Amino acid sequence: MANKSNNSPLVKKKTMRPVTKQNLITYVMVIAVFTLFQTLSATGNLKYAHKALLVPVCTSIIMAVSLNLVVGVLGELSLGHAGFMCVGAYAGSFFSVLTEDVITVSWLRFILAFVIAAVCASVAGILIGIPVLRLKGDYLAIVTLAFGEIIKTIVNALYIGKDADGFHVTLDSTKLNIAADGQIILKGPQGITGTPKDSNFVVGFILIMITLFIVTNLMDSRTGRAIMSIRDNRIAAESVGIDITKYKLMVFTISAALAGCAGVLYSHNISTLTATTSNFGYNMSILVLVYVVLGGLGNIRGSIISATILYALPELLRGFSEYRMLIYAIILIVMMIVNNGTYFVKIKEKIFYNFSSKIKKDKKEVI
Amino acid sequence: MALLEVKNLGITFGGLKAVDNFNLTLEKGALYGLIGPNGAGKTTVFNLLTGVYKPTSGTFMLDGKEMKGKKPAEINKAGIARTFQNIRLFKNLSVLDNVKVGLHNQMKYSTVAGIFRLPGFFKTEKKMTEKALELLKVFGLDEHADTLASNLPYGKQRKLEIARAIATNPKLLLLDEPAAGMNPNETNELMETIRFVRDHFDLTVLVIEHDMSLVSGICEEITVLNFGTELAKGKTDEVLKNPEVVKAYLGQ
Ligand SMILES: Nc1ncnc2c1ncn2[C@@H]1O[C@H](COP(=O)(O)OP(=O)(O)OP(=O)(O)O)[C@@H](O)[C@H]1O
Ligand SMILES: [Mg+2]
Numbered sequence: 336m337a338n339k340s341n342n343s344p345l346v347k348k349k350t351m352r353p354v355t356k357q358n359l360i361t362y363v364m365v366i367a368v369f370t371l372f373q374t375l376s377a378t379g380n381l382k383y384a385h386k387a388l389l390v391p392v393c394t395s396i397i398m399a400v401s402l403n404l405v406v407g408v409l410g411e412l413s414l415g416h417a418g419f420m421c422v423g424a425y426a427g428s429f430f431s432v433l434t435e436d437v438i439t440v441s442w443l444r445f446i447l448a449f450v451i452a453a454v455c456a457s458v459a460g461i462l463i464g465i466p467v468l469r470l471k472g473d474y475l476a477i478v479t480l481a482f483g484e485i486i487k488t489i490v491n492a493l494y495i496g497k498d499a500d501g502f503h504v505t506l507d508s509t510k511l512n513i514a515a516d517g518q519i520i521l522k523g524p525q526g527i528t529g530t531p532k533d534s535n536f537v538v539g540f541i542l543i544m545i546t547l548f549i550v551t552n553l554m555d556s557r558t559g560r561a562i563m564s565i566r567d568n569r570i571a572a573e574s575v576g577i578d579i580t581k582y583k584l585m586v587f588t589i590s591a592a593l594a595g596c597a598g599v600l601y602s603h604n605i606s607t608l609t610a611t612t613s614n615f616g617y618n619m620s621i622l623v624l625v626y627v628v629l630g631g632l633g634n635i636r637g638s639i640i641s642a643t644i645l646y647a648l649p650e651l652l653r654g655f656s657e658y659r660m661l662i663y664a665i666i667l668i669v670m671m672i673v674n675n676g677t678y679f680v681k682i683k684e685k686i687f688y689n690f691s692s693k694i695k696k697d698k699k700e701v702i
Numbered sequence: 703m704a705l706l707e708v709k710n711l712g713i714t715f716g717g718l719k720a721v722d723n724f725n726l727t728l729e730k731g732a733l734y735g736l737i738g739p740n741g742a743g744k745t746t747v748f749n750l751l752t753g754v755y756k757p758t759s760g761t762f763m764l765d766g767k768e769m770k771g772k773k774p775a776e777i778n779k780a781g782i783a784r785t786f787q788n789i790r791l792f793k794n795l796s797v798l799d800n801v802k803v804g805l806h807n808q809m810k811y812s813t814v815a816g817i818f819r820l821p822g823f824f825k826t827e828k829k830m831t832e833k834a835l836e837l838l839k840v841f842g843l844d845e846h847a848d849t850l851a852s853n854l855p856y857g858k859q860r861k862l863e864i865a866r867a868i869a870t871n872p873k874l875l876l877l878d879e880p881a882a883g884m885n886p887n888e889t890n891e892l893m894e895t896i897r898f899v900r901d902h903f904d905l906t907v908l909v910i911e912h913d914m915s916l917v918s919g920i921c922e923e924i925t926v927l928n929f930g931t932e933l934a935k936g937k938t939d940e941v942l943k944n945p946e947v948v949k950a951y952l953g954q
Contacts, residue, residue: 353848549817556816556823557806557830564792564803571790574752575870576778576807585813633794 358551361636365547368643369540376536384650390604392646393539394420394597397546399626399642400635401593404550406624407632408559409586410566412472414620415463415479416594418486421615422459423452423595424602425490425521428530431603432520433497435531445533449542449599456595457588459486464587468580483620487610495521526609527602534604542600543639546593550635553589562586563633703766705730705906706874711750711760712930720746722930724760728874728906733896735921735938736910739950742927744910745787748876752784753777764874779807783872785863787879787910793852797843800851800862801834804869809833837865840902841895857884861895868903875899877909881916889913893920918942926950 351359372389375381402416427448438444463482467475496503498517505511508523521527553559562582564572573579602608612618626645630637706728713721721743728734736744749755751762753774761770764780772780792800809830811822838844841861846854854862860880867875880896881889893916900907911917917924917938924941926933928950934941941947 552817552819553813556813557802557811557826558813558816560795560799560803561806563795567792567794568790570754570774571786571792572803573774574754574778574784574786574790575804575866576775577803578775 354555357636358547358555361547361551361639362544364636365540365543365639369536373536373540384653388647388650389536390534390539390600392643393536393543394601394604395623395626395642395646396543396639397597397600398594398623399630399638400543400546400550401590401597402623403627403630403633403635403638404553404586404590404593406627407634407638408554408566409562409583410632411583411586412476413479413587413590414476414617414624415481415483415486416590416623417615417617417619418463418479418483419456419459419591419594420598420601420619421483421486421490421610422591423456423598424608424615425527425598425610426455426595427452427599428527428602428608429495429520431531431533432527432529435529441531441533444531445538445599445603448533448603449596452595452599453592456598457592459595460588460591461584464584468583468587480617480620483615483617487612487615490521490526490610491524493521494519494523524609526607528607530602530606530608532603532606534600539600542596546596547635549589549593554635558582558585704728705732706751706762706764706908707766708751708762709760711747711757711762713746713750713755714758719930721750721927724750724927724932726925728908730873730906731900731904733900733907733920733922734909735917735924736908736927737912737914737917737924738927738933743930744927745878746930747927748784748878748910751777751876752782778870778872781871781873782876783867783870783874784876785860785867785878785880787882789856789859789863791851791854791859791862791866793850795851796847797838797849797851797854797862798831798834798847800866801837801869802830804866805830805833806870808869808871834869837869838862840899841865857888860884861892864895864899868899868905871903873904873906875905875907877907877911879910879912881911881913886915889916890919892916896920914942 372381376386376389398416398420402413405411405413405416430451431444431448434444434447438447463479467478467482470478492506494505494508494511496511496513496517496519498514500514503511503513503517511519513519554563561572561577564575564577565579565582569579601614623642626642627638629645630639630641704727706726708724708726711721711724712719724747726734736747738744746755750757751769753769753772753776757770761768763769764782767780769777769780769782792803795803809826811820811826814820815822835844835847838847841864843858843862843865846858851859851862860883864875864877864880877896881892884892896907896909897920899905909917909921921938923936924938925935926941926947933950934944934947
């Protein structure tokens with residue numbers, strides 16, 4: 336034993352590790368698709384309605400990849416992911432509207448909006464994470480679901496204005512007392528209007544690349560191994576000295592920050608930002624979860640592909656009007672069947688292992 | 703000073719005294735056995751010593767430091783590592799990565815260094831891989847380094863669990879039925895390996911085992927548990943001849 340390490344096959348081998356190769360394929364795929372659509376769009380070969388899909392697709396991809404970090408890599412079911420996107424969208428828009436006249440360099444203001452949104456969303460991630468991470472499985476799912484709804488309700492009730500006296504924050508629109516020359520930035524259910532339209536496909540692409548870089552490198556590192564060990568066997572992970580709470584909180588925070596950035600991309604692509612069930616409610620959270628599950632738990636490339644197809648499809652099918660949802664349903668089913676090779680089986684196993692049986696197992700199993 | 707000092711340790715599950723008044727002193731370097739019929743409370747002792755269960759009475763000290771009330775991860779950092787009766791590997795990770803998770807607190811670099819691929823990442827990862835392969839080699843698992851842990855045959859999974867536990871650089875190693883499911887040849891080989899790692903890694907080993915050939919083969923001393931209480935304790939061959947012990951096993 337204890338042979339010199341350079342005798343071992345793995346160290347000497349100069350070939351690419353499988354993980355590195357898989358990640359490279361993902362990067363190449365994203366760059367190729369981006370180049371294709373950017374060219375189509377620049378040469379005027381893309382219909383306006385389809386062009387309008389480019390940024391939202393990027394948003395969906397970032398949402399799916401960041402949720403996969405929680406659901407597929409850490410193995411915790413979160414149904415509040417849209418809540419973090421909401422925090423980021425409002426924080427980013429608020430900042431951009433507020434500083435539009437002050438910071439005139441739009442790209443600098445936009446970068447700052449991303450940073451601020453990421454910080455706000457990760458604070459939300461930590462705040463929800465601390466109490467929630469004591470819970471497991473279904474309980475965690477229920478509480479994160481409630482969290483998403485609470486965030487949506489709060490931003491719908493909040494009024495924030497600014498005048499010479501500073502900020503005015505209230506839940507009652509009649510009590511805002513803003514000076515005549517002041518500016519109401521957040522108007523309760525009417526949301527934020529006039530966010531500069533800084534988002535575009537290139538920004539979306541860069542953000543996807545940053546997300547990919549962070550998530551894939553994290554997964555393929557000491558921290559990533561610790562996170563996956565918690566998913567695979569919490570008790571064994573603890574037994575080798577892994578700090579469960581620390582890594583769970585870390586995953587929640589990183590995932591929330593990325594969702595917050597997706598929110599900024601979203602809110603700087605539309606003129607009026609409001610929080611509804613379909614954009615920041617549980618509908619959205621569950622839709623993103625569908626992307627993740629169909630793309631494969633822990634499979635980042637799968638998340639990208641399924642988020643792209645499943646987001647774009649209903650829009651592309653608009654021409655078929657009444658058959659739209661029928662076709663969508665059929666495609667969902669086909670995707671499942673196609674995945675039924677080794678893939679779907681694995682996903683099913685993981686879902687069942689991670690979610691339904693987890694609580695029972697933890698309770699009943701004799702260690 | 704003894705490495706492990708267990709005093710009057712006990713735990714009750716809804717009226718059932720699973721372990722009662724358990725005492726044990728392990729000197730450094732000892733190879734000690736814990737035996738007893740099914741349901742005697744052996745695994746429960748391990749769960750107490752690793753912080754999985756909180757004792758309802760008693761205390762235990764490792765190297766003179768109080769361990770009672772510490773969380774499993776803290777206890778592992780203090781120097782106690784274990785394997786599980788029902789194997790608990792990280793199924794979706796490779797054999798190599800299972801051991802590297804064991805090295806988590808031994809070789810470190812920050813999360814930031816990992817994400818941004820700073821020099822620390824490459825340097826430490828290389829060292830971790832080397833160390834992990836070295837450990838796998840001890841258990842004859844190095845050629846399976848890239849295999850998924852769940853794809854290993856049963857006997858090798860047990861060995862991988864031991865390798866992963868040793869990776870945490872423990873002072874005390876707890877093995878819960880390491881020979882379960884192994885044939886006599888594999889068991890003999892395992893005995894050799896256990897002796898080897900004890901000497902090579904300066905370990906103290908506490909082993910639960912039903913296979914008496916392994917117990918009498920490697921354990922210098924043993925404790926027999928029955929219904930949660932200590933039935934006998936002492937030199938292995940003497941204890942195994944004890945009529946009370948024979949009766950407890952036959953009465954099963
Ligand atoms: N978490 C628990 N809740 C309730 N009872 C428990 C729990 N853990 C163990 N027990 C009980 O404690 C007793 C001792 O169990 P333990 O698993 O320690 O036995 P063992 O000596 O390891 O047996 P075996 O040889 O079958 O592994 C059993 O009666 C068991 O049912
Ligand atoms: Mg047992």
